[in-house]
Amino acid sequence: MAPKVLISDELSEAAVQIFRDRGIDVDFMPELGKDKEKLAEIIGRYDGLAIRSATKVTPTILERADNLKVIGRAGIGTDNIDKEAASKKGVIVMNTPFGNMITTAEHAIAMMFAVARQIPEASVSTHAGKWEKSKFMGVELTGKTLGVIGAGNIGGIVCDRARGLKMKVIAYDPFLGEEKAQQMQVEKVELDDLLKRADFITLHVPLTDQTRNILSAENLAKTKKGVRIINCARGGLVDEAALAELLKSGHVAGAAFDVFSVEPAKENPLFNLPNVVCTPHLGAATTEAQENVALQVAEQMADYLLTGAVQNALNMPSVTAEEAKIMGPWIKLADYLGAFIGQMTDEPIKAINILYDGYAAEMNLAALNCSLIAGIMKQVNPDVNMVSAPLIAKERGIKISTTNQAQSGAFEGYIKVTVVTGKRERSIAGTVFSDGKPRFIQIKGINIDAEVGRHMVYTTNEDVPGIIGALGQTMGANGVNIANFTLGRTAAKGEAIALLYVDEPVPGKALDALRATGLFQQVKSLEFDVA
């Protein structure tokens, strides 16, 4: 059945066409962005949800989203999506980080001009037949200092355009390297320095716990008299009430805001103050940007739903379509290794140590890690998937470490996982053969060569005669057909293991019969997600 996608915001129709062309059923219902009850009622029918900023993806919506696999944000900011709840539900959240950056940077520059020359007010006055030439005295941008808070994709473009306007650009961004700042020809400064020196301040940071209220009353008070402040990033970055007071007192000469702490903004402390330019979150509102983000989000979501390729996800490592194809059997292997360990472990896990050897070490390890951890965590909660597993493992305080090494043995590459609990360490290794089939190649340090089947039985015993007979006879007596049988041992008469790949689930009475022989230290039936 074709995957189903719901578009619940005003997305360019181009997105609808892409979904259809890729064979995805799509419902275009932009009115649902403002109707959370209706959205909650129908979200359970969809595999994908494509949105802009009106739709709020809350835990309540996610609770009802039983088939949802991916949320695609046609834009950059994902603060309208509860990403933690999405991750817990196993839903990938992706955005389109580059599609509207030029447009938004241009809006910030336009706002800077507008506030420097009071263009909106002058326009209203002129339309009214007044000719107030002396009222609208502006300031030049040339030679002025622009303080950019957040010099990422959009901030970086703003820096570039501002330098073209012959402004002196200083930037505060703790994650901006000195070398990159030099390439961008901007001076990297501390926040206090920026506040003291800037004639114009423009914000281009995401809204996080660190950036919320970054222009607080205290920080606004540190700004240069006559400063003009532009916010085309996110509401909540600036204390709007404190800014309004500084505008009234004349300390701040002007402000240009595209974003507000409450949106849609029906009222705001900045409204109706002189020399405050406001736009209704129009930063990304150009035909070009909307086309870009709609096309991009539709392609990314379709790729994921149809091929498993992951691009621009915020809660899952990227996997290209090519990687998804090559890595498919290795991702499966990682899942099987995790599933083996998960089923064998019934005490709290303290650490998961993963070793990637040879060919495996050259792959997308982040994706392999997610699959392996999901294989383990699924045994505790069947709803866990590659998206939610790392988060759930972290919540449980499980330490995860990975090591990679050059090819060290007979196999071109392998993955070995060791799980540490309070009582023991347990390990298993596997590889993928040239036929594309995952194999278990070592358990507890004992070499084996076991094909992975949907239903398996694992036993440990002392290496004594009669084991094969007991296993064969018990399975036969219980009507279980053995497809494959693998044995391994440390040494003659030493510790031994057996893995049986059987055609149907092994009944409990067969397992009890094996235990009753007294030949085995451990008897465990295992299930793997083999198609």
Ligand SMILES: NC(=O)c1ccc[n+]([C@@H]2O[C@H](COP(=O)([O-])OP(=O)(O)OC[C@H]3O[C@@H](n4cnc5c(N)ncnc54)[C@H](O)[C@@H]3O)[C@@H](O)[C@H]2O)c1
């Ligand atoms: N108005 C609109 O319509 C519109 C459109 C697109 C994007 N946006 C918003 O613009 C903002 C920037 O987007 P972007 O694509 O440039 O993001 P980005 O991730 O490319 O850049 C953000 C920058 O902020 C920096 N940063 C993070 N924490 C910081 C901190 N505590 N102090 C200083 N710098 C910090 C990062 O290092 C990064 O360089 C986001 O909030 C986004 O949601 C708004």
Ligand SMILES: O=C(O)CC[C@@H](O)C(=O)O
């Ligand atoms: O979709 C929009 O109009 C706003 C987009 C913008 O805020 C973003 O973060 O990309």
